Amino acid sequence: MCGIVGYVGQEKAAPILLEGLTKLEYRGYDSAGLAVRDGNGPVRIVKAKGRIEVLRQKTDGGQSLIGTTGIGHTRWATHGEPSELNSHPHTSDDGNVVAVHNGIIENYQELKEKLIRNGYAFQTQTDTEVVVKLIDYYYKKYNLGPVDALAKTMVRVRGSYALAVLFKDYPGEIWAARKDSPMIIGVGDHASYIASDVPAILSYTRDVYYIGNLEMACIDENGARFFNLDGDQIEKEVTTIQWDAEAAEKGGFQHFMMKEIHEQPKAVADTLHSVVHDGVIQLVPEISDELIRSIDQMYIVACGSAYHVGMAMQYVLEDLTGLPVRVELASEFRYRSMYLSPNGLVVIISQSGETADSLAALREAKERGVKTLAIVNTVGSSIAREADAVFYTLAGPEIAVATTKAYSAQLIAGYVLAIQFAKVRGTIDEAQYTAYIQELETLPDKIVRILEDKERLQWFASKFASARDIFFIGRGIDYAIAMEGSLKCKEISYIHSEAYAAGELKHGTISLIEDGTLVLGSLTQSGLYEKTLSNMVECKARGAYLAGLTTNGHYEIEDTVDFTIYVPRTDEHFTTSLAVVPLQLIGYYISVARGLDVDKPRNLAKSVTVE
Numbered sequence: 001m002c003g004i005v006g007y008v009g010q011e012k013a014a015p016i017l018l019e020g021l022t023k024l025e026y027r028g029y030d031s032a033g034l035a036v037r038d039g040n041g042p043v044r045i046v047k048a049k050g051r052i053e054v055l056r057q058k059t060d061g062g063q064s065l066i067g068t069t070g071i072g073h074t075r076w077a078t079h080g081e082p083s084e085l086n087s088h089p090h091t092s093d094d095g096n097v098v099a100v101h102n103g104i105i106e107n108y109q110e111l112k113e114k115l116i117r118n119g120y121a122f123q124t125q126t127d128t129e130v131v132v133k134l135i136d137y138y139y140k141k142y143n144l145g146p147v148d149a150l151a152k153t154m155v156r157v158r159g160s161y162a163l164a165v166l167f168k169d170y171p172g173e174i175w176a177a178r179k180d181s182p183m184i185i186g187v188g189d190h191a192s193y194i195a196s197d198v199p200a201i202l203s204y205t206r207d208v209y210y211i212g213n214l215e216m217a218c219i220d221e222n223g224a225r226f227f228n229l230d231g232d233q234i235e236k237e238v239t240t241i242q243w244d245a246e247a248a249e250k251g252g253f254q255h256f257m258m259k260e261i262h263e264q265p266k267a268v269a270d271t272l273h274s275v276v277h278d279g280v281i282q283l284v285p286e287i288s289d290e291l292i293r294s295i296d297q298m299y300i301v302a303c304g305s306a307y308h309v310g311m312a313m314q315y316v317l318e319d320l321t322g323l324p325v326r327v328e329l330a331s332e333f334r335y336r337s338m339y340l341s342p343n344g345l346v347v348i349i350s351q352s353g354e355t356a357d358s359l360a361a362l363r364e365a366k367e368r369g370v371k372t373l374a375i376v377n378t379v380g381s382s383i384a385r386e387a388d389a390v391f392y393t394l395a396g397p398e399i400a401v402a403t404t405k406a407y408s409a410q411l412i413a414g415y416v417l418a419i420q421f422a423k424v425r426g427t428i429d430e431a432q433y434t435a436y437i438q439e440l441e442t443l444p445d446k447i448v449r450i451l452e453d454k455e456r457l458q459w460f461a462s463k464f465a466s467a468r469d470i471f472f473i474g475r476g477i478d479y480a481i482a483m484e485g486s487l488k489c490k491e492i493s494y495i496h497s498e499a500y501a502a503g504e505l506k507h508g509t510i511s512l513i514e515d516g517t518l519v520l521g522s523l524t525q526s527g528l529y530e531k532t533l534s535n536m537v538e539c540k541a542r543g544a545y546l547a548g549l550t551t552n553g554h555y556e557i558e559d560t561v562d563f564t565i566y567v568p569r570t571d572e573h574f575t576t577s578l579a580v581v582p583l584q585l586i587g588y589y590i591s592v593a594r595g596l597d598v599d600k601p602r603n604l605a606k607s608v609t610v611e
């Protein structure tokens with residue numbers, strides 16, 4: 001949440017910062033700002049409410065800001081409304097300290113009072129202004145340099161933060177500090193960068209350092225130095241990012257979301273082929289056969305769409321392995337004193353690897369002595385670094401706030417785990433193992449086939465672009481599909497929608513069905529097909545317009561429903577991978593038909609690094 005970029009080098013900083021912020025706009029986009037400094041001169045700050053474009057216009061594409069050192073920020077408001085005043089950078093009254101911040105300072109109120117007692121005044125409602133002034137306070141009171149002033153501040157504040165700071169006495173340097181909010185450093189030829197996410201700097205450098213929790217860094221045009229909380233300099237290894245810079249561009253599509261929907265066959269194939277070689281699954285050594293045999297309970301913990309992956313995985317894992325599986329929302333899991341089996345395995349699923357609740361759930365599980373496995377897309381992210389074992393999905397950078405390809409890659413990872421666990425635990429035989437893997441291999445092509453027929457869905461979506469409510473229903477795996485379909489639809493179309501277990505509708509929700517209400521039933525599981533269809537008919541009797549999503553061959557469904565969506569047949573464990581694609585497309589087309597900002601829906605952010 002919130003995007004940070006910093007640059008120090010020999011070029012004009014502002015245009016580089018603006019470009020970086022544009023790449024990070026998916027992290028927050030209600031206001032933005034820049035602070036740029038020319039040599040020893042004063043820092044110039046420009047802020048704008050609204051999208052980066054407004055800031056770009058205000059600064060003539062950055063040309064009006066002279067200077068080769070600067071920091072920038074795009075905001076997702078936590079404390080204080082989105083406004084020019086509350087937007088970052090924030091500064092101490094005399095400009096001694098200027099900073100941008102990502103995260104939340106939990107004890108900001110108490111710190112603010114302390115600073116007011118010490119003569120500080122506050123202009124904004126933000127927690128960031130408090131941190132900036134606290135750094136300034138320690139810097140001056142104890143006559144400290146940046147490392148110690150930052151370290152003292154870090155000890156005093158509670159919460160999460162990634163900070164990029166300019167100190168008046170240290171021209172040509174940008175200082176950084178982080179705890180629980182992502183921040184990386186990039187190094188290039190006579191230039192260094194700070195960013196909250198890799199895409200911001202990918203067109204300048206691929207050589208990055210990860211700043212650890214409770215660590216600090218200083219960059220200048222010659223490179224980066226790192227420090228621990230004691231102020232000791234520490235060594236770090238540079239990581240080379242393999243992502244293609246092109247991957248973070250729209251590549252001819254109107255929106256990132258559509259581009260990413262079309263990248264799903266590749267994301268699925270790449271993830272699969274990273275662990276399946278010559279028809280055999282080879283997981284990282286940490287997920288050993290010994291570990292797999294020792295497990296007696298699985299807990300899948302995640303947020304948002306990653307949680308929906310967990311829901312789909314649950315059915316597959318339980319069916320193939322016989323293991324009991326619980327799926328928990330990370331924000332709930334972390335505050336529950338739930339019994340965790342000592343031989344349990346906690347699986348955290350996260351695209352960003354930085355979601356605050358998922359990270360906290362991981363730490364909670366580790367503290368309680370339970371083994372952890374993370375399914376993560378972002379290399380080197382906090383969750384990836386802290387989990388006992390990591391299964392990387394290879395979806396590449398995902399920019400649209402509404403996830404598509406990362407979700408699909410996570411699903412494949414889940415299926416692979418289920419198959420491998422079942423094989424090692426002896427609940428499937430060699431022939432089944434081979435057949436399941438062969439079936440997974442067919443999924444990318446089947447997704448391509450669904451995408452070839454997308455225009456039909458565009459017509460359907462435009463018909464419901466002004467709907468008031470949409471209901472997605474299903475049973476078993478189809479319920480998990482409905483959950484993701486409903487989320488995709490509501491988050492980008494702003495139409496109220498609900499996912500319901502089809503059999504549960506009659507216990508209350510059916511009272512919301514009116515003439516013309518769209519009920520979209522997912523019917524990919526043959527054992528539950530007729531049951532769900534009956535529930536749909538109950539809705540039709542109350543005036544609903546029925547759409548049925550099923551697999552090729554079930555053509556008799558046309559006798560009952562008003563609109564049909566067919567996906568290719570596959571093993572029924574894996575239908576989520578196919579059925580989700582038309583639902584993503586429907587959400588997308590409704591959003592476009594309503595003229596909304598598909599890639600940056602209101603009030604949301606891609607990487608949710610606050611609780």
Ligand code: G6P
Pocket residue numbers: 303304305306307349350351352353354355358401402403604605606607608
């Ligand atoms: C945000 C995103 C969702 C995502 C969720 C979890 O809400 O908009 O698309 O599913 O966070 O994110 P994660 O990075 O942990 O998968």
